[in-house]
Amino acid sequence: MDNLTHNETMHDERHSDSLVAVQKLVNSCLQCGTCTGSCPNAFAMDKTPRQLWHMVHLGYTDVIFSSRTFTLCSTCYTCTLRCPRGLPLTEAMSALKQIAARENPKFYRRSVLFYKNFMESVRRHGRVNEAEFMTLYFAELKNPLVPFQFAPLGIKLMLKKKISVRFPSRGNRLLEPVFRKVEEMEPTS
Amino acid sequence: MKYQYYPGCSLEGTALEYQLSTRAVMEAAGHELVEIEDWTCCGASAAESLSYLLSLALPARILALAETTEKPADILVPCSACYLNLKKVEEKIKKEPGLLEKLNEILSESGLTLKGKVRVRHLLDVMANDVGAKTFKALVKKRLERFSFAPYYGCQCIRPYAVFDDPESPRSMEPLIEATGARIHKWAMGSKCCGASHINTDPEVSMELVRAILMAARGADAIVTVCPMCQMNLEAYQGKISKIGHEDLHIPVLYLSQVIGLSLGLQAREVRLDLNLSVTDTFCKALNTAVTPD
Numbered sequence: 001m002d003n004l005t006h007n008e009t010m011h012d013e014r015h016s017d018s019l020v021a022v023q024k025l026v027n028s029c030l031q032c033g034t035c036t037g038s039c040p041n042a043f044a045m046d047k048t049p050r051q052l053w054h055m056v057h058l059g060y061t062d063v064i065f066s067s068r069t070f071t072l073c074s075t076c077y078t079c080t081l082r083c084p085r086g087l088p089l090t091e092a093m094s095a096l097k098q099i100a101a102r103e104n105p106k107f108y109r110r111s112v113l114f115y116k117n118f119m120e121s122v123r124r125h126g127r128v129n130e131a132e133f134m135t136l137y138f139a140e141l142k143n144p145l146v147p148f149q150f151a152p153l154g155i156k157l158m159l160k161k162k163i164s165v166r167f168p169s170r171g172n173r174l175l176e177p178v179f180r181k182v183e184e185m186e187p188t189s
Numbered sequence: 190m191k192y193q194y195y196p197g198c199s200l201e202g203t204a205l206e207y208q209l210s211t212r213a214v215m216e217a218a219g220h221e222l223v224e225i226e227d228w229t230c231c232g233a234s235a236a237e238s239l240s241y242l243l244s245l246a247l248p249a250r251i252l253a254l255a256e257t258t259e260k261p262a263d264i265l266v267p268c269s270a271c272y273l274n275l276k277k278v279e280e281k282i283k284k285e286p287g288l289l290e291k292l293n294e295i296l297s298e299s300g301l302t303l304k305g306k307v308r309v310r311h312l313l314d315v316m317a318n319d320v321g322a323k324t325f326k327a328l329v330k331k332r333l334e335r336f337s338f339a340p341y342y343g344c345q346c347i348r349p350y351a352v353f354d355d356p357e358s359p360r361s362m363e364p365l366i367e368a369t370g371a372r373i374h375k376w377a378m379g380s381k382c383c384g385a386s387h388i389n390t391d392p393e394v395s396m397e398l399v400r401a402i403l404m405a406a407r408g409a410d411a412i413v414t415v416c417p418m419c420q421m422n423l424e425a426y427q428g429k430i431s432k433i434g435h436e437d438l439h440i441p442v443l444y445l446s447q448v449i450g451l452s453l454g455l456q457a458r459e460v461r462l463d464l465n466l467s468v469t470d471t472f473c474k475a476l477n478t479a480v481t482p483d
Contacts, residue, residue, distance in 0.1 A: 075237070094238065095241065098240060098241060110390055130203065178296075
């Protein structure tokens, strides 16, 4: 802790508060590794799921949130299904994603922007409009190369009239009361 | 039977063929789908990555809407991601103390109340258990005898809630596919993950999962899916994945409702095979070889 700046220490404490809820979810983990053996994405993770739960136990927030492991959970629920302790591991992964979405570490920025712009489109229109939210997402990414990765698929879908160009607009706001109340009940910062 | 129908956002856009074929097949089997009025997004996989409460409040609104009808029928959901989001609320309000009250506090802002009285059903569950392979078999007008299909279930219609099938070795699609006269492509990838929305945020990881599935499907004439997300992941990146691995992994991917629809005598254009990204002319020509039963 000595070599951390004041800001980094504060950052860490905020993490610790939210981490308590995740610790409760995985409290009785045996460290058996069934989750790791079951995870289809473990090959791409820098820490295995089993190691991640160990870090959660120890409260090593800096290690947890500088690892990409939780961001690579694709919510397939295989670990949850097989955990001999019956722990809600997929839900615990999502809880880590929720903390990270608030703290926004650099490597997770692309995912957070994707999810946030998706929900922004839903908030405006009540339903997802793919073309609109991808436009919002690309605009915020500020990386002119990313849209080109999606262009071939986008064009194919447009030719089949599965998506249509729609410029961001205000929408019907059918879900505004839901979003507003959730923000009030679950403060995000 | 009558169902309250929740199509979800994908079925209005990128999965339009799933919507049209589902409606056609259910109608042919004599079932009525009544679309839930003013339905909104279930939160997809995005809400859960941002907020726990929001991820439950969005589907709760849909369940509450469904409860406003006099004798609420089961909610039929073809999209596996929507299905799980809705199912989660149905299950969690029974177990998590205080959750129902919390959700109702949110819903009251829109003048809605949730009691927890409706049942959420996946289209595959309804097709396999309410309609049944026998009923479909009796309605078959074109036997797809020369075809071998690889049933792909994905994750969210079978996990974590084992409602209608084995969550690791699912088989519920098999009698339905066999009812069309087609053979089952035996494989072990039917319940493996396709990477879901990671195809957008971590494409290289997701494409690795899709590659393993496409490789195991070799030898089949098509992969059959029951989820718009799986469908998109399995069919939209075949060219890219084939190029990276220097091997041809192209294969048609169809929704189960399209396969059943074809066997019930619907034309390719009626189940909208033209909207699939992976269906080839060769596949469509092969459909002409289907035999009319005596």
